[in-house]
Amino acid sequence: MGLWRAPVAEYGLARAAKLVHDAGLSVSSLCRGGFFSADDWLTDNRDAIDEAATLGAPVLILVPGGLGARSLDAARAHVAAALEALVPHAEEAGVRLAIEPMHPMYCADRGVVSTVDSALDLAALFPASTVGVVIDTYHVWWDERVWSLIESAGAAGRIASFQAADWITPLPEGVLLGRGLPGTGCVDTRRFAAAVTAAGYPGPLEIEVFNAELWARPGPEILRDTIRSYVDHVVPAGERNHLGEH
């Protein structure tokens, strides 16, 4: 399971690590570092790397952050500089940094890296073992170049994480909590999962849905519907029967 830093901190880092471990689970990724437009980005990202290491998460997801006071060109250059500052610490901690290209509607305020190729250009400045990219269907589904970019990313060993969510309209105010479970919108999430797998990404395939209505429901229901969505709309067809038994 992927974890988020704020609820982990609230529950307690060591306690959360033990809870996951005792349940027989492992942490696939930690969300999120990045937000390099913030004043405390260096300290905060070093902390995030350490937290990922403590949790046994192999990957720290980096949401690059918005413009802040910078121009778009300068903000993008700053992301490269921030990565350079963080890579030695990540290497030492054994945590891979995963740059997440964000949907262009977040370019101003959440992530100035808007496409898979921009993320790959940044990652290419560093060893593939330490810096990769995230393929999140919600952010990249609209890009007609995405299929060839996934191939390139896989061939270069740069796919560090896969996350699936569906696109539903109308978008809510602030456009943050409008995602749908795979199968509820217009994205061919199964094609994406098959593409990253064919490109050599070994998994895991995460589902990551920001949706206020979904979050308001009881946990067991969310888990049930998420598993159903995963089986029906994410996992490759050949593996469905096997998974359907569980």
Add this chain to the structure above:
Amino acid sequence: MGLWRAPVAEYGLARAAKLVHDAGLSVSSLCRGGFFSADDWLTDNRDAIDEAATLGAPVLILVPGGLGARSLDAARAHVAAALEALVPHAEEAGVRLAIEPMHPMYCADRGVVSTVDSALDLAALFPASTVGVVIDTYHVWWDERVWSLIESAGAAGRIASFQAADWITPLPEGVLLGRGLPGTGCVDTRRFAAAVTAAGYPGPLEIEVFNAELWARPGPEILRDTIRSYVDHVVPAGERNHLGEH
């Protein structure tokens, strides 16, 4: 001035044409044809071409429309087919069709052509005198390839329209009416105007702002602030003094 079809229809097409002409103005573009996902797209777009001709608008802006019942690949292929069906009528009417790449947040429901290069690929199937592209800052500002794409588009004689609006956050529900006048957000609108001009586009430079608050204000105030925004944030610096006198 750019006109919109619905208010023109409400006022009366011939009456609107006369009103604009008698005021000593000309129509720079008509918004909008397109929406090729609609059942009546062919009739509706033929009508739009005829209306543009009646108004003396040299350009009909095409918003390609969303997915409808199609997959993304099929919807994009359908845009090409629709253009092919419309080009002879547009040529006959002397109206240039301008494909508008829409911000990727509109890909599902308003426009499946998401980048300038996708729009150029479509336009390239037809003569430049009949099919061009729109450079609208609101839709393309986030794309780091946009400066070289504007150069290519200009060199190929494909820039048919320029529209400026600024990006402001948070986005409103439905993300349609959240634009700002140039200068109120994070887009370097002057750089865009300079880029299309340098690429050989002879103008006009339109301001197109969808904003409920702005629209609610008295017309003369809107006009005053729009002219101010144009002088301060759109028109090339060398022409400012001249314009400021008016």
